[in-house]
Amino acid sequence: MAYAAFRSIGAYAPEKILTNQELSEMVDTSDEWIVKRTGIKERRIAAKDETTSDMGVKAAALAIERSGIEKKDIDMLICATISPDYFCMPSTATIISSKLGLNNVTAFDISAACTGFVYILSIAKAFIEAGMKKNILIVGAEKLSAITDYTDRGTCILFGDGAGAAIISATEDKSEAIIDIHTGADGTFADLLMTPNGGSGSAHDSLDQEASSCFMQMKGNETFKVAVRTLTKDVVDILQTNNIKSEDINHFVPHQANYRIIKAVGDALAMKEEQVVLTVAKYGNTSGASIPMAINEVYESGDLKAGELMLLDAFGGGLTWGSALVPFSPLK
Ligand code: UT7
Numbered sequence: 001m002a003y004a005a006f007r008s009i010g011a012y013a014p015e016k017i018l019t020n021q022e023l024s025e026m027v028d029t030s031d032e033w034i035v036k037r038t039g040i041k042e043r044r045i046a047a048k049d050e051t052t053s054d055m056g057v058k059a060a061a062l063a064i065e066r067s068g069i070e071k072k073d074i075d076m077l078i079c080a081t082i083s084p085d086y087f088c089m090p091s092t093a094t095i096i097s098s099k100l101g102l103n104n105v106t107a108f109d110i111s112a113a114c115t116g117f118v119y120i121l122s123i124a125k126a127f128i129e130a131g132m133k134k135n136i137l138i139v140g141a142e143k144l145s146a147i148t149d150y151t152d153r154g155t156c157i158l159f160g161d162g163a164g165a166a167i168i169s170a171t172e173d174k175s176e177a178i179i180d181i182h183t184g185a186d187g188t189f190a191d192l193l194m195t196p197n198g199g200s201g202s203a204h205d206s207l208d209q210e211a212s213s214c215f216m217q218m219k220g221n222e223t224f225k226v227a228v229r230t231l232t233k234d235v236v237d238i239l240q241t242n243n244i245k246s247e248d249i250n251h252f253v254p255h256q257a258n259y260r261i262i263k264a265v266g267d268a269l270a271m272k273e274e275q276v277v278l279t280v281a282k283y284g285n286t287s288g289a290s291i292p293m294a295i296n297e298v299y300e301s302g303d304l305k306a307g308e309l310m311l312l313d314a315f316g317g318g319l320t321w322g323s324a325l326v327p328f329s330p331l332k
Helices: 021-023 029-039 054-067 092-100 111-127 187-192 220-241 259-270 286-302
Strands: 003-012 016-019 042-043 076-080 106-110 133-145 161-171 180-185 251-254 310-318 320-327
Touching: 003 054, 003 111, 003 286, 003 320, 016 021, 016 029, 029 054, 029 180, 029 259, 042 161, 054 092, 054 133, 054 161, 054 286, 076 092, 076 111, 092 133, 106 111, 111 161, 111 180, 111 286, 111 310, 111 320, 133 259, 161 286, 180 220, 220 251, 220 259, 220 310, 220 320, 251 259, 251 286, 286 310
Parallel strands: 076 106, 076 133, 251 310
Antiparallel strands: 003 161, 016 042, 133 161, 180 320, 310 320
């Protein structure tokens, strides 16, 4: 039986920093309000000519280099994004594959918003366990600044740009294997967080300028409440199902949407401060990129050791959610 091992991580954050102070000059907000309600201090913004695939390529190149696996052996590439280079086609995954010179891959995008990375991890795990693929590159990449309305203080303070990537490989050693992944969705909450214009469901004439704008709209407070409720249940469930205790988790890596959501879920699990990975202050919410960017921070700080157990959790538009129990298993 083949198992799926999480071999390596890489990430990229664009250079340009957008501070709370700068946002307070654009909309009616303040550094104090943003920090108190979200924990965010700044976020990164991609250059005008820098695309989602450009960022994904940089993160992926690092993940490949750190994996010890050769490019020619990568047989699948999945990209999670809600800000693709092109809205219909080609997929951002195919663009990333060509920029990286990966010529022998199955490549496609998935749309699960901020839960995207957990979703692509689960797809990679399934393909490997089914024996269909051996080395899968998964990429969460977002240029959310391209779909953010910088006149809406309810959303523009939250989001940033960036990318993260990982290599998931087949192994016969069960001790290296991703233990479990839970994913879920409930479309009855679709209107809480959406980009209402530009798709086939758009109320506008598709040639209309307004219809081509794909800005995000969010009912923040309602989303917040469903997020805390759903995530708390989900993480407790995945730990209980697998008979794992909170104290067995080395790194709790939540989606970085809001410090208050992370704290509420961490407290429900009685997580100690040192177990919880926090990047929300410096990157804000980078949707599908947020979890791999956070794992990369732990890796680059030298604190992610082989065999250590990560608990991932995410929540986002759809609504979608997911959690995963993932040992870090670099090639020996
Ligand atoms: O990543 C995927 C999922 N997304 C999330 O999980 C995001 C979830 N939601 C949130 O993080 C929070 O709901 C927000 C940070 C978006 C908002 O915080 P909140 O504590 O839920 O505030 P609220 O929406 O209940 O608004 C409270 C007040 C309102 O004013 P009034 O009606 O009390 O006078 C808002 O108009 O705060 C006002 N407000 C702001 N004030 C200053 C809303 N946004 C801002 C702002 N600056 N940026």
